[in-house]
Amino acid sequence: MVKKSEWNDQQIEDLLSQMPKIKDERDPQDIYQNIVVKMNKKRQRVWMMPAVATVGAALLLFILVPGLLDGNSSQENALDHTDQPSSEIAMLEDTMNEEKVEQKTKMDEEVTPFSADAEPETTSEMGIRSVGIEDSATAIYEEDLADKYVLTYAIPDPNVMMSVPVSVLVSKEEDKSKFELFTENMANLKEEEWGLRDYFPLNADLTFDEESNVLTVDVPIDHSYxxxxxxxxIFNDTLSYMMTTLDIEKINLLTAGNPGVELGNFGLxxxxxxxxxxxxxAYYFYYPNDSTSKPFIxxxxxxxKSINEAFSAMKENQDKAHLVASIPAEISLETEEDPAEKKLTIHFGDGSIINNDExxxxxxxxxxxxxxxFNYQTVKLxxxxxxxxxxxxxxxxxxVPVAANKRSLPQ
Incomplete structure (x- = not known):
């Protein structure tokens, strides 16, 4: 049996009259939607004063007025002062409970930034990692190949001051040789879009004898090479990169079917x-059209004569060719060379600035x-x-990379 309350109706009314007015005429669904919106905007809990006051009033009633549970008239008078439907109170309580659970989940995620699945994964023991940030690397690496050919083209800059080696990946095809894919994709290069000079396809007929591993280049009489x-x-660089890319042993030159090509300073x-x-x-940065995007290297x-000489040169701009130093002046380094193992160790000096940035x-x-x-295969920093x-x-x-300056061909 519930013990009768020692409070009379007048005392209860006086007590309730001292509480803040909590009347809220909004639709319960609107209140719920407002809470959800604010939860999405802020991580900390957003308290709604009308809702808190309503819940507080309800809890106070159940603490102070247990006698009202037996169905007497005092309970009805007390509930009339809330001006708030009981269904709204229940919904707000559920909403705040859900908010606590969601907020705890968010806090747990912040405390543990990487799950086992999200942790960066080492793809090999040779220093290459797969990370969740945008990959800003410029070159092609061994793990990029995946049953693809690497085709490297020597493309001149707009001022024809130098050759820029540009490498593309193409899928291997059973009915096409690497040479056929190389010549076929000459027309797909986007030199001008990349900030370089429109150079390919070559103004020549190319034929390749796989048995003798000899390439024949036949240019027209009016060629400009x-x-x-x-x-x-540039023409020399183009043929040199073709020999390396296609592993060609020899190139024969023809002009309109006749032996030899006239190359000015070199004769026939x-x-x-x-x-x-x-x-x-030495390798430098080249930014086409003075852009600040990913450079060509x-x-x-x-x-x-030596790699140390190359590293020293790479700290200086090459203004004539519009090339930028690729090693900042504030980085000092010493090398330990192991030609037999084809391994290079680089020890950075104290004060060298090495950041995790582009x-x-x-x-x-x-x-x-x-x-x-310089014929090294691995580098330890x-x-x-x-x-x-x-x-x-x-x-x-x-x-070390497989090839420099990776670019994508149109699909």
Whole structure:
């Protein structure tokens, strides 16, 4: 049996009359929607004063007026003072309970930023990581191949000051050779869109003898590849990269079916021999049209005697070719070379600024491409005071890229 309350009706009315007026004429559904909207905008709990006051009043009634539970008239008088439907109170209580659960879930997610599935995954033991941020790397790496061919084209800059090696990935096809895919995709290159000079397809007929591994290049009589030293150098670079990309042993040159191509300063050339073998160059940043987007990383200048000489050169701009230094002046480094293992160790000096950002990522790529040019296969970066730069895990040796300046062809 419920004990009779020692409070009389007048005392209860006096007590309730001292409480704040809590009348709220809004539709319960509107109140609920407002709570949801505010929850989405703010992570902390947003209290609605009318709702809190209503719930407080209800709880106070049940504490102070237990005698009202037996159905006497005092209960009806007390409930009349709330001016709030009981169904709205129940819905608001449910809403706040749901809000607490959702807020706790959000707080748990903030405390544990990575789940086991979301944690960056090391794809190899050679320093390449797959990360959740946008990949700003410029080159093609071993893990990018996935049953694809890498095709590299030497494309001149708009001023024909240098050749920019641009690499694309194409799927292997059973009925097409690598040479056929190379020549077929010449027409798909977007040189001008990339900020370079429109150069391909070549103004020549190309035929390849797979048995002898010899390429024949037959240019028309009115070809322009021998008009000036700059165009001759670009043509030389184009054929050199073709030999490397397609693993060609020899190139025969014809003009309208007749042996030899007239190349100005070099005279009539019947068999192509590269002006100089690719390799042993410093790599710089080239930003087409002075843009600040992802740079091309370009080999430039004369062949160098050592990789330390290359790294020193990479700290200086090459104004004539509009190339930007790829190693900042505030970075100092020392090298330890292991030619037998084809491994290069780079120790950064104290005070060198190594950040997990795009500029540092591109500097590391320039270092890797230069190391590849000097016949190294892996690079270990030490004393970086940081574990990760973009896709590179600096705790491990990093494999050099397969090719420079990855660009996509239209689908």
């Amino acid at each position: 021998g008009k000036g030293s700059a165009t001759e150098i 050339i019947e068999e192509f021999v590269p002006k100089e073998q690719l390799g042993n160059h 370009v080999p430039y200048g004369e062949k160098l 500029p540092t990522l591109h500097t590391i790529e320039a270092i890797l491409l230069t190391a590849k040019d 030490e004393n970086t005071n940081i574990d990760i730069v973009g896709k590179f895990d600096l705790n491990n040796e990093i494999k």
